[in-house]
Amino acid sequence: MSGMAFSGAVPMVNVGALKDTTLLNMGIFALFVLVTMVIVFRASRNNKTAADYYAAGRSFTGSQNGTAIAGDYLSAASFLGITGAIAINGYDGFLYSIGFLVAWLVALLLVAELLRNTGKFTMADVLSFRLRQRPVRIAAALSTLAVCFFYLLAQMAGAGSLISLLLGISDWGGQALVIVVVGALMIMYVLIGGMKGTTWVQIIKAVLLICGAAVMTLWVLSIYGFNLSNLLGSAAEAANNPNVLNPGLQYGKSETSKLDFMSLGLALVLGTAALPHVLMRFYTVPTAKEARKSVVWSIWLIGLFYLFTLVLGYGAAALVGADTIKAAPGGVNSAAPLLAFHLGGPLLLGFISAVAFATILAVVAGLTITAAASFAHDIYANVIAKGKADAGTEVKVARRTVVVIGILAILGGIFANGQNVAFLVALAFAVAASANLPTIVYSLFWRKFTTQGAVWSMYGGLASAIVLIALSPVVSGAKTSMIQGANFAVFPLSNPGIVSIPLAFFLGWLGTVLDKRGEDPAKQAEMEVRSLTGVGAEKAVEH
Amino acid sequence: MGNEAQPADATQSVDFQQVQQSEQFRELRRRHRSFVFPMAVAFLLWYFGYVLLADYAVGFMSIKLWGNINVGLVLGLLQFATTFGITAWYVSYSNRKLDPIAADIRGEIEGHGFESRGQAAGAVRAASAGEAAKGAQR
Numbered sequence: 001m002s003g004m005a006f007s008g009a010v011p012m013v014n015v016g017a018l019k020d021t022t023l024l025n026m027g028i029f030a031l032f033v034l035v036t037m038v039i040v041f042r043a044s045r046n047n048k049t050a051a052d053y054y055a056a057g058r059s060f061t062g063s064q065n066g067t068a069i070a071g072d073y074l075s076a077a078s079f080l081g082i083t084g085a086i087a088i089n090g091y092d093g094f095l096y097s098i099g100f101l102v103a104w105l106v107a108l109l110l111v112a113e114l115l116r117n118t119g120k121f122t123m124a125d126v127l128s129f130r131l132r133q134r135p136v137r138i139a140a141a142l143s144t145l146a147v148c149f150f151y152l153l154a155q156m157a158g159a160g161s162l163i164s165l166l167l168g169i170s171d172w173g174g175q176a177l178v179i180v181v182v183g184a185l186m187i188m189y190v191l192i193g194g195m196k197g198t199t200w201v202q203i204i205k206a207v208l209l210i211c212g213a214a215v216m217t218l219w220v221l222s223i224y225g226f227n228l229s230n231l232l233g234s235a236a237e238a239a240n241n242p243n244v245l246n247p248g249l250q251y252g253k254s255e256t257s258k259l260d261f262m263s264l265g266l267a268l269v270l271g272t273a274a275l276p277h278v279l280m281r282f283y284t285v286p287t288a289k290e291a292r293k294s295v296v297w298s299i300w301l302i303g304l305f306y307l308f309t310l311v312l313g314y315g316a317a318a319l320v321g322a323d324t325i326k327a328a329p330g331g332v333n334s335a336a337p338l339l340a341f342h343l344g345g346p347l348l349l350g351f352i353s354a355v356a357f358a359t360i361l362a363v364v365a366g367l368t369i370t371a372a373a374s375f376a377h378d379i380y381a382n383v384i385a386k387g388k389a390d391a392g393t394e395v396k397v398a399r400r401t402v403v404v405i406g407i408l409a410i411l412g413g414i415f416a417n418g419q420n421v422a423f424l425v426a427l428a429f430a431v432a433a434s435a436n437l438p439t440i441v442y443s444l445f446w447r448k449f450t451t452q453g454a455v456w457s458m459y460g461g462l463a464s465a466i467v468l469i470a471l472s473p474v475v476s477g478a479k480t481s482m483i484q485g486a487n488f489a490v491f492p493l494s495n496p497g498i499v500s501i502p503l504a505f506f507l508g509w510l511g512t513v514l515d516k517r518g519e520d521p522a523k524q525a526e527m528e529v530r531s532l533t534g535v536g537a538e539k540a541v542e543h
Numbered sequence: 544m545g546n547e548a549q550p551a552d553a554t555q556s557v558d559f560q561q562v563q564q565s566e567q568f569r570e571l572r573r574r575h576r577s578f579v580f581p582m583a584v585a586f587l588l589w590y591f592g593y594v595l596l597a598d599y600a601v602g603f604m605s606i607k608l609w610g611n612i613n614v615g616l617v618l619g620l621l622q623f624a625t626t627f628g629i630t631a632w633y634v635s636y637s638n639r640k641l642d643p644i645a646a647d648i649r650g651e652i653e654g655h656g657f658e659s660r661g662q663a664a665g666a667v668r669a670a671s672a673g674e675a676a677k678g679a680q681r
Contacts, residue, residue, distance in 0.1 A: 091597075104630075108630060228612065232616075233611045248601040262591075269590060529562045
């Protein structure tokens, strides 16, 4: 990026001034926590059954759930990361957001409704519907836990660097303390509120985030007379590099990086619809039609939001300047907060900072309840207790799991703080696309699919994605690697999807055609009829 | 717990294979797949075509059309437009072509239209449905 020398012509933001707003940021964040806690308490009063705890009693409407999905999906990586990527790398940051949006068509067309009709609480419910329960459930639960773990670790580690930026806390101990606070709040939300509380936190956060981004977008556009071309021109001028408007600044450096982007694109598009915490949200609505409405709402909200980030990213490049952003604490991630400060001073910065905190909180809450549900429902109730555990015990196990996962997330976040773990989000998508999506698609649409195919595909996809990442330059052998001073990077790409996803599809096919045991055609018929008609799943809420 | 996606009492004795082979269900499945499969292939090709252009045809993507708006930005915004368009199209297709027929079949099953006839087949299903129903009670 040597071609992006700072021209000096753009107005500077005084980075030191950010620290003066710490108290205001904390105040606004405390208000958010207070309001959401009250709502979580009120919402959780009727939590009695497992369906209440895991699936919010299936009482949310499509529009509520769609907003919550947007709140779950638009992580700090989307908001701060993509705005920053556009501000620094221009067009290539935008390219990233398109993959995140288009992916929702897979969820809409192939997954959401059919899944709502055939499952109850977890992804494993669907995958084991017509196959042998034990092996498929264990495999699906393991891949669910793996995806949640990678995603959770990325969010918690991100919380540390975000805090150094937003609260001006730069020492390790202070950041660790804030990670503990974030983790403890998350445990409280999920423990008390279950899925209902988690959903409300996500809805409130989504509304705040999208409104905040909308205000900033209109503000930036108004500076340029609502003329996108003027904004782009100003951004290119500030960067002193017309290529920020063209693709290739980040991914076009070499043939390897081009291939790497293809691999990332594949994982983004096919991984989204197989993220367990997204899938679980479809169970919080009463019918498949509401599940469809959820996806429609989330597509509109997420699409709108990514359009905002295009303006915000170029706006930050034009008004703040790439060099100021890179020099600020938090680096690339500081583009959106610095832009907020430039536009609206301390108050807007405080609001946007609080929204960024809320974002981390809402996303980790969603991941935690998904992981806890998968452990309690799939591994404990169906495998360890062999289906003999009663509902009360299962929910009790789920609640304990929440505490364990919360503590693990806090410890992981503290130790990963300062490490380069940005690849973990991409890894979570790659694992979801490799380990989960082939089996979801096969079991919904391929009559002959068998248990052996599912198990081979899930373990093959999970193992290949993780092994390839371990052998890639993100872990060793490059300047930005996680482990310095070692080089075992035999796989050249940072994204394993282009190999692991086709491999998992192939293994699912191979395992099926080599399987001597067929599956019960009656269960296949039942799953197909249920998935398309919603019979047995479509009655009105009766409690 | 009246709305679980697992066998409730009303559907325990249903012969799903009979439903699966019925003309009406086959029509529903045909309508569903003839929309979602081609559409999924189309949008994936369009998306990866776009990514290939951004990766390997930087010159083409950098051609300016109006002011600072170039081909790449227009194609990128078109990805948004097609995503919104396909979403709206699918919703309207489902409302017109899928939901009514699905509701008919559901009504027929729940009105005991597809009770199983074979005693042995019924026993097998009852056993497997019972296993799943245990899950539903949790």
